[in-house]
Amino acid sequence: MGKETLKKAITELESLSFSPELIQDNKICFSYNNEIYRVRMPNQRELMEADRLKNEQQVLLLKQENTLTKKQLKNLLKDTNKADIDLLEKKLEELGNDLCEQYLLLAKVIDADTVTIKKYEDIIKEIKESRYTLLEEISNHLSPAIENQVEGFYMSYLTSVCTEKHKIVENKVEWFSVWSSFDEYLDKAEADLSYYAICSLTKLIMHIRQ
Amino acid sequence: MKNIDYYIRDLAKTDYWQSLYIASKQNNGVQLFENSYNFSSLQVQFLQWLSLYSLLYNELSQHENKFLTEAVINNHVRADAYLYMRRKTIELEWKKHQKEKHIDELKSKHKNAKHEVSEVIDVQFRG
Numbered sequence: 001m002g003k004e005t006l007k008k009a010i011t012e013l014e015s016l017s018f019s020p021e022l023i024q025d026n027k028i029c030f031s032y033n034n035e036i037y038r039v040r041m042p043n044q045r046e047l048m049e050a051d052r053l054k055n056e057q058q059v060l061l062l063k064q065e066n067t068l069t070k071k072q073l074k075n076l077l078k079d080t081n082k083a084d085i086d087l088l089e090k091k092l093e094e095l096g097n098d099l100c101e102q103y104l105l106l107a108k109v110i111d112a113d114t115v116t117i118k119k120y121e122d123i124i125k126e127i128k129e130s131r132y133t134l135l136e137e138i139s140n141h142l143s144p145a146i147e148n149q150v151e152g153f154y155m156s157y158l159t160s161v162c163t164e165k166h167k168i169v170e171n172k173v174e175w176f177s178v179w180s181s182f183d184e185y186l187d188k189a190e191a192d193l194s195y196y197a198i199c200s201l202t203k204l205i206m207h208i209r210q
Numbered sequence: 211m212k213n214i215d216y217y218i219r220d221l222a223k224t225d226y227w228q229s230l231y232i233a234s235k236q237n238n239g240v241q242l243f244e245n246s247y248n249f250s251s252l253q254v255q256f257l258q259w260l261s262l263y264s265l266l267y268n269e270l271s272q273h274e275n276k277f278l279t280e281a282v283i284n285n286h287v288r289a290d291a292y293l294y295m296r297r298k299t300i301e302l303e304w305k306k307h308q309k310e311k312h313i314d315e316l317k318s319k320h321k322n323a324k325h326e327v328s329e330v331i332d333v334q335f336r337g
Contacts, residue, residue: 027248028254029248029249029250030250031250031252036250038248100294102291103290103291103294103295104291104294104295104298106287106288106291107277107288107291107292107294107295108277108295110277111279111281111282117285117288120287120291121287121288124287124291125287
């Protein structure tokens with residue numbers, strides 16, 4: 001995932017714009033290539049099937065050679081001096097705290113003090129950039145971990161099941177599944193469309209869990 | 211490069227959309243969009259900013275906080291900073307309120323326990 005895509009995903013997920021009361025019937029709409037799509041919450045049967053496939057995938061990966069759990073991968077990265085993920089995560093937390101502090105300082109600056117306003121704005125921008133870079137680094141290092149692969153697989157499966165496309169049929173709005181099966185999703189899904197759909201479904205699931 | 215959120219916020223704070231937003235809340239006949247349900251994520255984003263800027267303009271008109279000015283509302287980073295400070299203040303007040311409530315409850319329990327003990331002593335003394 002590129003830096004800009006990651007930035008967009010983080011902004012989307014962290015965005016204040018997620019207003020729970022405005023989500024109708026547990027669905028989120030989005031547009032892509034001038035077409036309207038939506039993701040809906042999976043039902044119990046779909047969730048059970050997703051869990052079953054996820055477990056299968058996890059066992060498969062555990063049996064495979066050269067696969068590592070997150071903990072093993074973290075240790076390997078540290079032992080080979082590639083990266084200290086715990087340290088990077090600590091840095092990320094510190095940057096988050098720093099950002100909050102700078103916001104509080106900026107909030108109390110009067111309009112006339114333009115120099116101080118500019119100073120804090122620049123610091124905030126710099127901290128945000130550093131956070132994106134760190135997040136990208138952590139995400140890249142940990143992406144081969146079994147847990148991350150399995151989670152990605154789980155979300156991909158649910159996305160393939162829960163993404164629908166808007167169509168007008170005889171003056172009525174109808175919604176159709178975009179992909180008839182998970183295999184079709186894996187074979188034919190456009191990368192950008194699947195990215196938007198996964199992002200929306202993640203938001204929806206996060207909202208339900210809150 | 212400015213992202214879509216930047217433009218949505220700019221649009222949401224304009225007098226035109228703020229007036230429409232207030233009118234739509236007061237009068238059911240005024241509708242913001244063609245659709246009234248199944249909002250797209252952009253519409254949800256826009257509604258969220260409409261409501262936040264409406265809140266900020268309302269606080270500005272009532273001079274609720276000396277740090278909130280029109281210049282703050284017009285600057286995204288400063289508006290974010292103000293909103294963060296506002297949330298922190300509310301959280302602190304809520305914690306303070308909870309602490310005071312807890313102290314009052316403890317005081318009340320202590321008072322009741324004292325009352326019960328004095329009643330027991332009184333009964334024993336009279337007995």
